[in-house]
Amino acid sequence: MTGAFSTATIIVGLAVAAWAAVYLIMGRSVGRYLQGAELLLAAMFVVLAIGGIAQMLGTDREFARAEFVGYLLLSPLIPVGAWWWSKNDETRAGSAVVLVVGLVMPVLVVRIQQVWAGV
Amino acid sequence: MSERAVRATNQGFGRVLVVIYAIFAIGATSRSVIQIAGRFDEAPIAYSLSALAAVVYIVATIALARGNRTSRKVAYVAVGIEMAGVLIIGAISVIFPEAFPRATVWSNFGSGYLFIPLVLPPVALWWLRRTE
Numbered sequence: 001m002t003g004a005f006s007t008a009t010i011i012v013g014l015a016v017a018a019w020a021a022v023y024l025i026m027g028r029s030v031g032r033y034l035q036g037a038e039l040l041l042a043a044m045f046v047v048l049a050i051g052g053i054a055q056m057l058g059t060d061r062e063f064a065r066a067e068f069v070g071y072l073l074l075s076p077l078i079p080v081g082a083w084w085w086s087k088n089d090e091t092r093a094g095s096a097v098v099l100v101v102g103l104v105m106p107v108l109v110v111r112i113q114q115v116w117a118g119v
Numbered sequence: 120m121s122e123r124a125v126r127a128t129n130q131g132f133g134r135v136l137v138v139i140y141a142i143f144a145i146g147a148t149s150r151s152v153i154q155i156a157g158r159f160d161e162a163p164i165a166y167s168l169s170a171l172a173a174v175v176y177i178v179a180t181i182a183l184a185r186g187n188r189t190s191r192k193v194a195y196v197a198v199g200i201e202m203a204g205v206l207i208i209g210a211i212s213v214i215f216p217e218a219f220p221r222a223t224v225w226s227n228f229g230s231g232y233l234f235i236p237l238v239l240p241p242v243a244l245w246w247l248r249r250t251e
């Protein structure tokens with residue numbers, strides 16, 4: 001849960017946010033490439049969820065398991081929702097949506113890591 | 120149709136607002152489900168308020184996302200309850216900390232969530248007025 005893949009998820013989230021910020025400043029709507037990046041981010045959260053639950057089943061350590069699974073299962077819905085919600089928007093508001101989600105996702109990874117560590 | 124068409128609450132900045140509300144709705148709902156299912160006896164008042172906050176966020180999200188005349192009224196009510204909630208619960212939790220042994224999303228004016236719960240309702244009210 002604290003390995004290279006989680007770090008990669010954080011980096012991709014921040015990269016998507018930075019990309020969306022550039023589009024927002026340029027006044028551009030979400031193009032197909034940024035949409036693809038949103039879906040990549042969602043896919044990474046699905047992998048994180050599968051990996052995290054597998055890791056959880058492999059340990060007897062005490063931590064908030066229900067919370068952990070809740071975070072892992074609901075997190076991928078946010079970038080998917082943002083993809084759907086920004087896709088039909090032809091203004092720069094769509095890019096702003098992706099920016100917000102790109103910033104929220106790394107925070108979620110950190111929160112998931114905290115739950116895993118028992119904080 | 121009126122001459123000046125009513126602007127939808129789900130366009131432009133409203134799209135961003137809906138996403139922030141949606142994230143809070145998901146967060147508050149899942150948190151409250153875990154609290155109530157797992158340890159309701161520890162802090163029944165705080166956990167009931169968490170559930171109320173979750174419902175308010177869900178209603179506000181849907182109302183703002185729909186963006187028609189009726190949903191605008193619903194949004195005003197939901198955002199109004201949210202505003203009152205964060206101010207009243209925020210104040211009580213600061214003055215009588217023992218009343219809330221466990222945090223809710225509105226405790227300490229939402230300080231656990233970067234004060235977004237405090238900033239969100241006035242912004243949403245401003246947006247509802249602006250799009251009228």
